[in-house]
Amino acid sequence: MTSTPSFYHQSAPPGLTGIKAWLLTHDHKRLGLMYLGAVLFWFTIAMVLGLLLRTELMSQGRTIMGPGLYNSFFTLHGVIMVFLFAIPAIPAIFGNFFLPIQLGTDDVFFPRLNLFSWYLFMIGGLLAIVSLFVGDGFPDTGWTFYVPFSIQNSKNVGLTVTAAFILGMSSMLTGLNFVTTFHRMRDKRMGLMQIPLFTWSLYSTAWVQILATPVIGITFILVVLERLLSIGLFDPDKGGDPLLYQHLFWMYSHPAVYIMILPGMGVISEIIPVFSRKSIFGYKAIVWSSMAIAIAGSLVWAHHMYTSGMSDVSVFVFSLLTFLVAVPSAVKVFSWIATMYKGSIEMTPPFLLALMFIYLFSVGGLTGLVLGAAGTDIHVHDTHFVVAHFHFVMFGGTGFAFFAALHYWWPKMFGVMYTFRAAYWGAVLAAIGFMFHYVPMLILGLQGMPRRYYDYLPQYETGNFLAGFGAYIMVFGIIIMFVNLLMSFRKGVPAPADPWGGTTLEWKVPSPPPVHNFIDKPQIMDFPYDFKGVGEQSQKNGR
Amino acid sequence: MRSEIDRVGLKIGMWLFLYSEIILFGGLFVLYAAYFHKHPASFAVGGKELNRVIGALNTVVLLLSSFTVAASITAIQKGSRKLTIGFLIFSIFCGFIFLVNKYFEWGAKIHHGIYPNSETLVNGEPGLNIFFGLYYVITGLHGLHIIIGMVLLSISLALVLAGKIDGSRFSMLDNSGLYWHLVDLIWIFVFPLFYLVL
Amino acid sequence: MDNQDKPHVLSYSQLAGVLIILLALTGVTVGVSYVHMGFLNVPIALAIACLKVSFVLLFFMHLKYEGPVIVLSLIGTVSFLMIMIGFTFWDVAFR
Amino acid sequence: MTPVQGVDRTFWYILGISIILLFGITVMMVCFVVKYRRSKNPVPSDIRDNYKLEIVWTIIPTLIALSMFYVGWQSYLGLRTVPKDAMQIEVSAQMYSWIFIYANEKESENELVVPVGKAIKLNIKSIDVIHGFYLPAFRIKVDAVRGMTNYAWFFADRVGEYSIQCSQYCGVNHSAMVAKLRIVPQEEFDAWLAKESD
Incomplete structure (x- = not known):
């Protein structure tokens, strides 16, 4: 045999066949694909929900659904997008x-735990579905589940919160696995400054997953207990303080934003140097800014609470810290752009998506400054401005990084190449639709339209109509993108081991990789982004 | 393919899990701190209601069991299997004693009409309701951890009996021990905060 | 490297010594609680608890003999916990 | 300078700098992609670090960020510092309407009427879940929380009608929880206030 069989043809543990080879697998690659299937399923559902919401808002008054359904839908959209898409998408x-593979090893440290996390993820998702159909239906609290509303609410808050708790546990165990793998399984010859940036970003994310997730765990436990036993810990009539719920909630949910965005930044840090054929600029600065974002991101949670009635001292402290978090993100953006300087840039779909990421994420970050400043936040807090801001970060950032990662690693994961032309069309339409969708929302917010509004004052109609229009273009673009990727199976153009001229270890193994990843011991480079001698090799690929 | 067991790696994994447990309880301690600041007087009154003797007794029981768990790990490393088994049985027994004490303590409170959403608490001082609310949640969650710890220790015991844990492979016992110590750690803070305040 | 493959074995007498210290500290903390010192009571009780916890961590949990990964990350966790409690106080105490 | 002007200036300051930065980033990015495309620049340079540049682009954003913080905080202080002669009105939020209670115990639902030229302080409470009092025209927003009294103030400098919305999600008719602010001349206000509440 000249070529080794890929992980599709060999199971781990050996001897499993058929569906069992997937459902009982310990192979990190198969698990990654299983997560891919589940996450795409959820993404599609939440995207459709989002589209329905925007359709409802396209004209004043009732358009396609009533207020009750609308409120449940935006809660469901939020819960799915946060817990079932944005958090697991890139890490899981x-x-x-x-x-x-990037660490030069054959699997994660706890392969069985990895499988267990996947099952937790599925159970969490299943519970979310169940909570739609039993009892009084899906909660209409918003994904923030603010007390006292979430405690008095008659709907299935308890079940949904339990689902989120289980999903949190899955995410935490994945983080635990990654940290252990990072420290114990890394190729012995690979020093800390020889680790690819994607892995570094996952490492800092994993710490946030481990340390922040339990806070939401206990918060949700308390919500469930409160609903079952009415202890009164958050009930103002019984001496409780609803603001403490908000503190606990954001103590997780703000760091969770970094769980979502840091891996995306890692993806971009991989893609930019490969297609610029130039080593990443400021490797150490990027590593340190990842860690700095992870740490500083845990110190700013109460900037979601300027209007909540908390003390002015708090507003001062958290506003100050918030502005300091902006700096490491800015450093990353500058480093990516400096990487392109005097490079030899090749346009490809993943690179185009990465450029879109930089632009959209920058808009997200810069609008965040408006929200970080105490005075201006008061005006735009809880308005469409906030909605647009975090969609720029979470969708323009994480979402587009996810698309970029999909296009970047697709040949490696499935061993087939896709068509570039359709991918460009999809990406461009998605980005244009994106701007049409969210820029009107920024303006609506500045004009004073609150979020989570089923209906609105007449002056907001034009903006809402435009936003809905943009949503359709965006979804159309995304559909083209996905259909094109799926069509690659039909065409079946085999992908070479290194179609892009990448330098990190995953490009040294066949596409798709064999079950133990490496046939021979991999060669570890002194610097993971050294492009000397890559030039001619990609010529041979004949592109 | 790992040919040998990476004991340090298993331990790191366990510690990471323990961090998440620490933060889980940490969320409750945040609430405790904030509410203590809000209602110091009620917390003092509430603390007086709890029985210091039972609390101190439970502390001693947990410390003893922590010692025996640590000793069982020493024993297995030194190769004395019988001693390991003895230490483990004693530790599990301690956990049991702790739960029995807790049962009587909670029982007495509930008998006096002090339980979540009870008439006495709802109509009484709000601070007192919060104190006992936290008391039930924290000690309840801690009790749950005691039970989980006992299960882990029992599994280790069974594995020792089956000969699957010995002087060269004892990570399961080591990690169960770490878990048990964590449960002890949390109690060390719970005890003064609830039983000895002011 | 943080590779300490040879585990450190604690002797029974060491463990027993730690146990005695812990029991003594429990006695002290219960005893002190009967003495009224106003607001000082809580800090003293917490200081003793921290001391006890350090003993459990260092010896029962072997922290003294672990590599830097565990030690540093534990410090990180505890700092995060302090931040959780401390930063909440920026709000609660000044409201 | 009124608080509204303060907030608006902050908006212009931050948005202005943001737009310049965004423009710079985008232009650089597009220029590089065009100028250094592979067909034109087949051989890349190998530049890995430039510590001077990196220090510069860390320190300058830090200073810009701190200046934004300062400006933002100043405008926030404007929103929080109530003039001493402010007229006090109690606001009570409920599902799904706003009740305004004046000093003479006149109650008004979903209609806040104030005299022109006065500073108005609103003491905001809730009788059920959390609501948010949002008056976009005067850049004020504060949550109404049961068990707490939060405040906001504005200077009623021009006659007119403005809308008040609920900004914190509060239930099925959240978006219908809209009230009106009417700023009227003093005489008209006095007449309105003297009228029996219906």
């Missing part, structure tokens, strides 16, 4: 698939 799919 691409992290599982590529972290061990």
